[in-house]
Amino acid sequence: MSDHQRFAVVTGASSGIGVAYAERLAARGYHLILVARRRERLEETARNIRAKTNVTVEIVTADLGDSNDLSRVATLIEGREDIDLLVNNAGLGALGLTAQVSAAALDNLIKINVQALTRLTHAALPGFLRRDRGTIINIASIIALMPTPTGAGYSGSKAYVLNFTRSLQMELANTKVKVQAVLPGPVRTEFFEASGLKQAPFPDELFMTPEELVDTALTALDQDELICLPALQDLSAWTAYEAARGELIRALTQSGRPAARYAKRVG
Ligand SMILES: NC(=O)C1=CN([C@@H]2O[C@H](COP(=O)(O)OP(=O)(O)OC[C@H]3O[C@@H](n4cnc5c(N)ncnc54)[C@H](OP(=O)(O)O)[C@@H]3O)[C@@H](O)[C@H]2O)C=CC1
Numbered sequence: 546m547s548d549h550q551r552f553a554v555v556t557g558a559s560s561g562i563g564v565a566y567a568e569r570l571a572a573r574g575y576h577l578i579l580v581a582r583r584r585e586r587l588e589e590t591a592r593n594i595r596a597k598t599n600v601t602v603e604i605v606t607a608d609l610g611d612s613n614d615l616s617r618v619a620t621l622i623e624g625r626e627d628i629d630l631l632v633n634n635a636g637l638g639a640l641g642l643t644a645q646v647s648a649a650a651l652d653n654l655i656k657i658n659v660q661a662l663t664r665l666t667h668a669a670l671p672g673f674l675r676r677d678r679g680t681i682i683n684i685a686s687i688i689a690l691m692p693t694p695t696g697a698g699y700s701g702s703k704a705y706v707l708n709f710t711r712s713l714q715m716e717l718a719n720t721k722v723k724v725q726a727v728l729p730g731p732v733r734t735e736f737f738e739a740s741g742l743k744q745a746p747f748p749d750e751l752f753m754t755p756e757e758l759v760d761t762a763l764t765a766l767d768q769d770e771l772i773c774l775p776a777l778q779d780l781s782a783w784t785a786y787e788a789a790r791g792e793l794i795r796a797l798t799q800s801g802r803p804a805a806r807y808a809k810r811v812g
């Protein structure tokens with residue numbers, strides 16, 4: 546490890562995947578800044594990590610859906626020279642038929658899954674670029690690729706995370722700053738309960754543990770795989786999807802004229 550102290554910021558570090566990231570990054574020697582609303586859960590995570598490692602663990606209680614709290618966390622990230630890694634993990638589902646989900650729940654989903662992830666990424670990038678090092682891990686979902694009834698807002702928010710991350714990857718291609726999108730399938734956490742579902746809409750055999758997910762995603766990062774599909778057994782399916790997407794983009798950018806099929810039928 547280099548001689549400077551490396552801090553990782555992990556949002557949503559009071560539960561599930563965020564706790565696993567905190568534990569695994571500490572084991573890799575990262576000092577930690579853990580962000581979530583539940584202080585007692587953050588303190589528990591911090592206690593457990595301090596008991597097993599020598600890393601420094603700072604906790605920041607913040608509601609990333611509150612603009613003042615979000616700005617406070619963004620300002621912290623902007624002001625520190627020792628942060629090398631940002632894990633934008635905090636997120637929720639607000640699952641249910643859109644007409645039946647409350648406006649407040651959908652607003653909150655956008656605030657956390659989209660706005661907070663974007664703002665904290667924006668806060669981290671200038672310092673990472675100035676220091677010519679740094680990594681951002683954005684937790685998307687396979688649902689980014691799967692429009693889902695009872696998950697319209699959630700799927701849309703994760704599609705944003707994927708496209709936002711892929712666009713950043715193009716912007717940062719000639720720098721030493723990395724941005725990884727992780728697209729987990731179902732993971733055994735509090736997510737579904739927190740998102741208003743009594744039972745997860747997936748069969749048991751599709752689930753990973755948070756630790757399996759994080760170990761897989763960090764291995765992908767080690768291998769410079771910046772779009773991580775942890776449960777995809779045959780990568781050729783993704784390669785074929787990407788080839789087809791490229792074909793569609795080429796077809797979409799052939800002409801600016803309205804397609805013949807829309808020509809007004811005369812007579
Ligand atoms: N579990 C799954 O099947 C999958 C999950 N994901 C994604 O993984 C990420 C982590 O979710 P997971 O660990 O499963 O779920 P959990 O519900 O266990 O954890 C969600 C985390 O987000 C934090 N969070 C939620 N709202 C806020 C808020 N307003 N301000 C700050 N932090 C907040 C929670 O902390 P607190 O409540 O203390 O504020 C908690 O630490 C999410 O982005 C989710 O979309 C993706 C694919 C599959």
Ligand SMILES: N[C@@H](C=O)C(=O)O
Pocket residue numbers: 638685686687688696729730731732736
């Ligand atoms: N969070 C899970 C359920 O929708 C997922 O993203 O797979």
